[in-house]
Every structure is written in C-alpha cells, then in structure tokens.
Amino acid sequence: MTLTEKVLARASGKARVQPGDNVWVNVDVLMTHDVCGPGTIGVFKREFGKDARVWDPKKVVIIPDHYIFTADSMSNRNVDILRDFSKEQGLEYFYDVIDDKNGHWQFDASRGQLKKQHGSSYTGVCHTTLPWKGHTRPGEILFGTDSHTCMAGAFNQFATGIGNTDAGFILGTGKLLIKAPETMRFYLEGELPVGVMAKDVILHVIGDIGFDGATYRCMQWEGPGVHSLSVDDRMTIANMAIEAGGKNAMFPYDEKTGAYVRERVTENGTKSEFEPVEIDREQSFVYDKTFDLSKLEPTVACHPDPGQRKLAKNMSGVSLDRAYIGSCTGGKTSDFLAFAHVVKGRSVKIDTFGVPATTKVVQELKDTLWDGVSVWNILESAGVRMTENASCAACLGGPVDTFGRLNTPMSCISATNRNFPGRMGNKESHVYLASPYTVAASALTGKITDPREYVA
Numbered sequence: 001m002t003l004t005e006k007v008l009a010r011a012s013g014k015a016r017v018q019p020g021d022n023v024w025v026n027v028d029v030l031m032t033h034d035v036c037g038p039g040t041i042g043v044f045k046r047e048f049g050k051d052a053r054v055w056d057p058k059k060v061v062i063i064p065d066h067y068i069f070t071a072d073s074m075s076n077r078n079v080d081i082l083r084d085f086s087k088e089q090g091l092e093y094f095y096d097v098i099d100d101k102n103g104h105w106q107f108d109a110s111r112g113q114l115k116k117q118h119g120s121s122y123t124g125v126c127h128t129t130l131p132w133k134g135h136t137r138p139g140e141i142l143f144g145t146d147s148h149t150c151m152a153g154a155f156n157q158f159a160t161g162i163g164n165t166d167a168g169f170i171l172g173t174g175k176l177l178i179k180a181p182e183t184m185r186f187y188l189e190g191e192l193p194v195g196v197m198a199k200d201v202i203l204h205v206i207g208d209i210g211f212d213g214a215t216y217r218c219m220q221w222e223g224p225g226v227h228s229l230s231v232d233d234r235m236t237i238a239n240m241a242i243e244a245g246g247k248n249a250m251f252p253y254d255e256k257t258g259a260y261v262r263e264r265v266t267e268n269g270t271k272s273e274f275e276p277v278e279i280d281r282e283q284s285f286v287y288d289k290t291f292d293l294s295k296l297e298p299t300v301a302c303h304p305d306p307g308q309r310k311l312a313k314n315m316s317g318v319s320l321d322r323a324y325i326g327s328c329t330g331g332k333t334s335d336f337l338a339f340a341h342v343v344k345g346r347s348v349k350i351d352t353f354g355v356p357a358t359t360k361v362v363q364e365l366k367d368t369l370w371d372g373v374s375v376w377n378i379l380e381s382a383g384v385r386m387t388e389n390a391s392c393a394a395c396l397g398g399p400v401d402t403f404g405r406l407n408t409p410m411s412c413i414s415a416t417n418r419n420f421p422g423r424m425g426n427k428e429s430h431v432y433l434a435s436p437y438t439v440a441a442s443a444l445t446g447k448i449t450d451p452r453e454y455v456a
Helices: 003-012 037-048 073-089 126-132 147-155 164-173 198-209 231-244 255-268 333-343 359-367 375-381 436-445
Strands: 022-026 029-032 060-062 141-144 158-161 175-179 182-189 217-222 248-250 287-292 299-301 309-311 322-326 351-355 411-414 430-433
Touching (some): 003 022, 126 147, 141 147, 164 175, 231 248, 333 375
Parallel strands (some): 029 060, 141 158, 182 287, 217 248, 322 351
Antiparallel strands (some): 022 175
16 A cells, blocks of 8 residues: 555554545544634534534644734634634643733734734644644644645645535544545655755646646655655645645655654653554555656746746746745745855845744744854845744735735745735735745845855
C-alpha cells in the first residue's frame, strides 16, 4: 500500500485499503478556526443537541487566525463564539487572541497594525501552530476546516481539509467517512542549488501537472532529494498540494521528522506516542515521475492560478506595486531568514509587508542576531513593514482594514500559496507567487527578479 492507504487502513481497522474504497476512520485531531469554527459549532449543536458534548475535548484544536486584527465587529464576534464554545466544552487547546476567558477583543487603533495586540495564549496561523504546539504526529489522521490542512502531510500523517458539516459530525462522533484517494508519486533526486527554495519545487511541479492535476489524489513525495529537505521545506511543499487539487500530501518518516515531533510534544505536553507508516517496496501509483532538484530554477506562478509557471529570470519586464511575505507556507522563521539574507544592508523599492506566521516566529526574528543586529531590525531597516501580530492577514483578503490587503488593483509578488483573482483582496489585482528569495529580490528592484544575483 501507499503511505496514505496504510494510514487509512490503520485508522479504519482494516488490513488493507485501496483507491476508491469508502472507509470510516477514527480521527486523531480536528482543527477549526475563526472563519469556519462558528459554522461547525452550529452544525454540531443542530445535529447532536444544544447540550451535546464533543467526542474528545483533548482532540479538538481551535485556532483563531484568519480575520483577527480588524475592527470588523462580525469578525470579532466569530472569535467570541469560539471562546464561549471552548469554555462550555472544557477544551484544552483553544489558542485565544486574549487572555481573559470572559473578555471580548477589540482593535486598538492607537496601537495600529504593527504593534502587538494579543494575549499570551495566541499563536497565529493554524497550520504552523499545529506542528509547533505538538498536534501533528506521524501515522495519524488530522482533519481541519481549511484547505491547507494538507500541510501536515509533511509529518507522515493523513491530513486534509473538510467542510463545516463534516467537522460538525466529527465533533459529535470522532469519525468520518473517507474515500481513499489514488496516489501520485513525486520522486526527488539531488539537492536544491543556491537561490532555489522548496517553494520553487512545488511551483515547478504544479506548473508541470496543472492546478487541477492532482484532483482528489494524494501527492506522495519520495527519494533521496526528500531527505535533503528540512522539515520546513517539506511543510512548504505539502501545504500547496491543494493548489494542484490534491486531497492530501504525504512525506515518508525519517529522523528529521521524529526529532521535530518529539521536541514539540515534549515542550507542550501533548500526546507523545506515535507510529509512523513506512514505505512498502511494492506500491501502485496513478502517476510516477522523477524530478532532479539540482536542475530547478527560481520559479513564479502567474495570474490567475498557481499552475501558470514561468522562470523568474524570464520575467524581468513585469513591474510590481507590492511585495508580501507571510502565511502558513511563506511566514516561517526560515522563510524570513532567507528574505533577510537578500535585503540585508539594502532598501526595498516598493511597499513591502511582512507577516510572521506565528508569535514564535516573531520572537525568533527578534532574538536572532546577525552581527549584533536582530533580523527583525534588519528587515525594518530595509523598509519592510513588519507586524508583531502573526496571522493569515492579507493571504486571503479579509476585511478592508486587514494588514497588507490589496484594496486597489495592483501587482503583488507574494510568498503565500494562492493567487486566484480576489484572493488577496481586489479582484483586479495580479498576484505572483514565488519563494521568499524571489520576493525579496523583487522588492529591491520593483520588478520580478531572479534572486540568484543576490544570493551568494
């Protein structure tokens, strides 16, 4: 069996699962956030009763992160609903934006968008919070009410996005009926050359198969090239499986994975036991192709979808109005370090926004010193508008006062993961997806730029 088939078989109590089988699986973790959480709770209450209890309060993770730092009253109300539900159900893993369990968050205009406006429990983007807080474990089943839940496939688990109805059913039963997907294998050889990042890998592959090329399929990553990638790299790649229509992504387990997970579950006191699934010698794939990492170049996904692939070196004539680094796939500490490496000692030429994915990333950027200067200060000195409020921010548009949102037609190069019209705000805007290296180099020149001339 493939890795996905093995996880689904284990979770359904079956000896074997094959593509097309419909199986009831036992869920290890359900995640929801402020956009879909209220709807999920509504379904749960409607179907199981207003006094119903969730199936397991230790397996529900609620992370407000999408429409947070805004004056929009309805967005703020969504978080209040999550707070009330978590208190009612005794949920341990609710990462609230405020510390007062009986409080109500409101935007403080005097502090603005750049200064910290959250409490000590707040974490930031759900998909980066899950691994940081020890909720991603090899061999498990993770569902989330967000399409980029597939990012957790980096940790050798079956992780995928679902709707509010399915999530409401899980809240009451801890189970879900799933059709086992076919598996596509992407076999990686070699190592990434200088100036090329994991984002370039996934943009290259999506450009190769199309933005619907993996529809309801697992994207399984194997080969020696995989083991040369960091855990952050794998998260970047797995995150964007959905941008090819994928049901989920799946990486094999190795010691990098194990060390990462053990450190986080120990640090947070979350469940420490896990059982990875290993690669079988015999597997059946609906697609199988080898990619040589050493031959990849800085890549850009162009308007209007992630499958519109071009090389950065061939796009020097495209002028830009804005640059943006952040989100679950582009706002990790390693992403900002790569960005800072390019802009250090230089100044950006266009409006550039930086939104760390989590509060931990904010702290790490402030604590990491280069020649006695924090990376945070290096970024600010280069002209990057850095916010201390980790969140999804402009990645999916949001209310008009969302930090970095494209409120007028413009061209933006972004380290985020989706560029369909209207994704980051104005429907007439053109969003170009690229690696943090490429976004940084382009911010310096005001046009799409191959970063290799800036990365030694």
